[in-house]
Amino acid sequence: MIELFNITKKYGNKTAINNISLFVRSGEVLGLLGPNGAGKSTTMRIIAGYLLPTSGSVKVAGFDVVKEPVTAKRHIGYLPENPPLYKDMTVCDYINFAAELRGLKGKDKAHHVNRVIEEVGIPDVKKRLIGHLSRGYRQRVGLAQALVANPQVLILDEPTVGLDPQQITEIRQLIKELSGKRTVILSSHILPEVSSLCHRVAIINKGNLIVENTPQNLGKSLMGHREIIVQIKGPQDKIRTALESLSGVKNITVSKVLKENLCEYTVQSELDKDIRESLFYTMAEYNFPILEMKSSFMSLEEIFLELVTEEPTAASQREAN
Numbered sequence: 128m129i130e131l132f133n134i135t136k137k138y139g140n141k142t143a144i145n146n147i148s149l150f151v152r153s154g155e156v157l158g159l160l161g162p163n164g165a166g167k168s169t170t171m172r173i174i175a176g177y178l179l180p181t182s183g184s185v186k187v188a189g190f191d192v193v194k195e196p197v198t199a200k201r202h203i204g205y206l207p208e209n210p211p212l213y214k215d216m217t218v219c220d221y222i223n224f225a226a227e228l229r230g231l232k233g234k235d236k237a238h239h240v241n242r243v244i245e246e247v248g249i250p251d252v253k254k255r256l257i258g259h260l261s262r263g264y265r266q267r268v269g270l271a272q273a274l275v276a277n278p279q280v281l282i283l284d285e286p287t288v289g290l291d292p293q294q295i296t297e298i299r300q301l302i303k304e305l306s307g308k309r310t311v312i313l314s315s316h317i318l319p320e321v322s323s324l325c326h327r328v329a330i331i332n333k334g335n336l337i338v339e340n341t342p343q344n345l346g347k348s349l350m351g352h353r354e355i356i357v358q359i360k361g362p363q364d365k366i367r368t369a370l371e372s373l374s375g376v377k378n379i380t381v382s383k384v385l386k387e388n389l390c391e392y393t394v395q396s397e398l399d400k401d402i403r404e405s406l407f408y409t410m411a412e413y414n415f416p417i418l419e420m421k422s423s424f425m426s427l428e429e430i431f432l433e434l435v436t437e438e439p440t441a442a443s444q445r446e447a448n
């Protein structure tokens with residue numbers, strides 16, 4: 128649904144995005160994660176057709192955003208980081224205006240305006256001036272203008288920036304509801320936001336795409352092994368021997384002693400070996416009850432730090448000392 132082929136964007140001599148290729152399938156939510164200045168907004172603007180790439184091409188719903196901008200943009204709803212809201216207009220007038228800009232007229236326009244007002248939850252404030260609304264409601268109005276022509280693709284640049292915690296929760300919930308029917312790409316520098324909303328994550332840093340995968344797979348591949356945390360009742364030494372007998376197990380540590388004869392074990396195994404079933408049957412054979420078992424992944428925060436934090440150079444260390 129969204130296809131980026133080798134996109135590079137230069138501002139003068141500065142390369143803001145360097146040869147990025149990305150694919151977002153229909154119905155998928157992709158999170159673009161990166162620190163300030165990574166190139167997130169530039170990427171979003173290029174996909175939305177608001178900025179031309181220096182090289183490379185972008186397709187949305189099969190249409191080239193540079194060569195067929197009008198058709199491509201019919202499929203795109205874009206919420207910029209600072210949506211241009213006219214504070215002296217009422218919500219209703221503004222959304223009607225946004226609908227007209229997208230070529231909607233007459234009954235069709237009225238239908239879409241009413242639909243989107245319901246969809247983003249703003250019927251109660253539709254007669255109010257935008258300037259009198261809270262930031263959370265203004266963001267909903269921004270979403271409404273992006274959605275008024277019922278696009279298949281939604282591009283959201285830092286959709287929760289500047290909102291208070293309550294508003295953040297509400298807007299995230301709204302994005303979840305909206306994303307069910309659409310393909311969404313959203314940018315954020317907030318890790319829990321990306322992991323809670325997105326199927327896949329693309330981490331960019333200094334204009335380069337560092338990695339792209341599901342949050343779970345990113346964790347697995349970076350850890351270099353699988354990890355299971357399991358609470359087992361029984362004598363520690365015998366449990367350890369039983370765990371060691373499982374094929375693929377690389378390392379066992381007792382991570383917590385919960386009671387006498389009840390410990391939590393962290394069991395590392397080879398990346399391609401899922402030992403959960405054999406662990407279960409082995410413990411059942413020995414009569415050691417498993418009280419809890421879960422897979423452990425690297426948190427997105429750990430992944431992010433691992434990928435975007437650079438090793439300090441000798442020069443920067445000397446400077447710090």
Ligand SMILES: Nc1ncnc2c1ncn2[C@@H]1O[C@H](COP(=O)(O)OP(=O)(O)OP(=O)(O)O)[C@@H](O)[C@H]1O
Nearest residue numbers: 138141143161162163164165166167168169170316
């Ligand atoms: N119009 C411009 N002219 C020159 N340089 C620019 C321009 N817009 C962005 N840049 C530079 O390009 C790089 C990427 O900027 P971009 O706004 O895409 O990053 P970002 O990841 O969205 O950051 P933030 O989270 O701070 O918005 C930055 O170094 C920025 O200073």
